Amino acid sequence: MYDVIVVGGGPAGLTAALYAARAGKDVLVLEGESTGGQIQYSPLVDNYPGLPGMSGAAFAQALTEQVQNLGVHVRTEEVTFLRTQNGLLELTTPQGRYSAPALVLATGVSHRKLGLQGEDDLIGLGVSYCAVCDGAFYQGRPVAVVGGGDTALQEALFLSARCSKVTVIHRRDLFRGESRLVQQLREKNNVEFRLSCTVEALQSGPEGLTGLTLRDLKEDKTLELPADGLFVAVGQEPHSQVFANLVMTDDQGYFLAGEDCATSLPGVFAAGDCRVKSVRQLTTAVGDGAVAGLAASAYVDGRQN
Numbered sequence: 001m002y003d004v005i006v007v008g009g010g011p012a013g014l015t016a017a018l019y020a021a022r023a024g025k026d027v028l029v030l031e032g033e034s035t036g037g038q039i040q041y042s043p044l045v046d047n048y049p050g051l052p053g054m055s056g057a058a059f060a061q062a063l064t065e066q067v068q069n070l071g072v073h074v075r076t077e078e079v080t081f082l083r084t085q086n087g088l089l090e091l092t093t094p095q096g097r098y099s100a101p102a103l104v105l106a107t108g109v110s111h112r113k114l115g116l117q118g119e120d121d122l123i124g125l126g127v128s129y130c131a132v133c134d135g136a137f138y139q140g141r142p143v144a145v146v147g148g149g150d151t152a153l154q155e156a157l158f159l160s161a162r163c164s165k166v167t168v169i170h171r172r173d174l175f176r177g178e179s180r181l182v183q184q185l186r187e188k189n190n191v192e193f194r195l196s197c198t199v200e201a202l203q204s205g206p207e208g209l210t211g212l213t214l215r216d217l218k219e220d221k222t223l224e225l226p227a228d229g230l231f232v233a234v235g236q237e238p239h240s241q242v243f244a245n246l247v248m249t250d251d252q253g254y255f256l257a258g259e260d261c262a263t264s265l266p267g268v269f270a271a272g273d274c275r276v277k278s279v280r281q282l283t284t285a286v287g288d289g290a291v292a293g294l295a296a297s298a299y300v301d302g303r304q305n
């Protein structure tokens, strides 16, 4: 039994724990893998205000230590079930059951990968899932974007203002994304389209990615594309299924919660990339964490008065 339980030990969850602990609450963080979330895989984070050039792993470690030094309990356990029980919220993990009057869900998202050989090893060395995060590292260099939805098109537009050349690769011959975005890209003289093409292999050297082998599905032949960066925008999956029996999500699975982080279930708050929002970044995740940690603490206080 705790005052506040946080599910997910990424930037949003750890920040929620920090604020709840500083509000005098007994806090448990349940993290299924390792604390730090997605940011621990970024070798260089250059857009966090006040800390240019930090490593994601160092940030994750410092935040974990900061939270643990405040007395927050951190357990490596994956939550598999949520129910309401005797007026409390009860979470199940393979190791046990934990109850609290208030929960913060900060479960983040997974970026869909292409599943290519070497893809994981090249993250941070040419392969990226976020143009806003990493685009600046490719200033004046050739890059490719793979995907056919709005995210891929927006990433290509963002990159076209910085990179020498942007090749947009899509497996179909029509984009799913907005035609307005396609038109804007067509008007750029450094953007090229490779439609009905897939990425078949990644080429790399000691410095990282050097190019892509593409397969032209119509011609059934391969072609080589030099590229220093590959931005993969083939979708994100919010980690919400475990809770979707009790907490409302949109049709893509993001928790329905606004700036106050309150969800459809009283006492449950959603923070970070897992909630409906337009910008998914480290800054927005920690912002949500602060709001959700304080809101959860206030909810506990409200029940006691």
Ligand SMILES: Cc1cc2nc3c(=O)[nH]c(=O)nc-3n(C[C@H](O)[C@H](O)[C@H](O)COP(=O)(O)OP(=O)(O)OC[C@H]3O[C@@H](n4cnc5c(N)ncnc54)[C@H](O)[C@@H]3O)c2cc1C
Binding pocket: 007, 008, 009, 010, 011, 012, 013, 030, 031, 032, 033, 034, 035, 036, 037, 038, 039, 040, 041, 042, 044, 045, 046, 047, 048, 077, 078, 079, 080, 106, 107, 108, 109, 111, 123, 124, 129, 130, 133, 134, 239, 242, 271, 272, 273, 274, 280, 281, 282, 283, 285
């Ligand atoms: C390679 C890479 C580079 C990036 N670079 C930048 C950058 O330079 N700048 C920037 O602003 N942003 C960057 N981002 C984005 C940033 O990392 C995310 O926006 C941020 O981590 C979101 O934080 P979060 O806490 O909401 O979610 P996450 O970081 O996804 O953390 C969620 C945590 O919840 C855990 N979890 C999920 N389900 C369960 C469950 N059922 N039980 C227990 N635990 C669970 C997960 O294991 C995970 O640790 C990058 C992302 C990636 C992948």
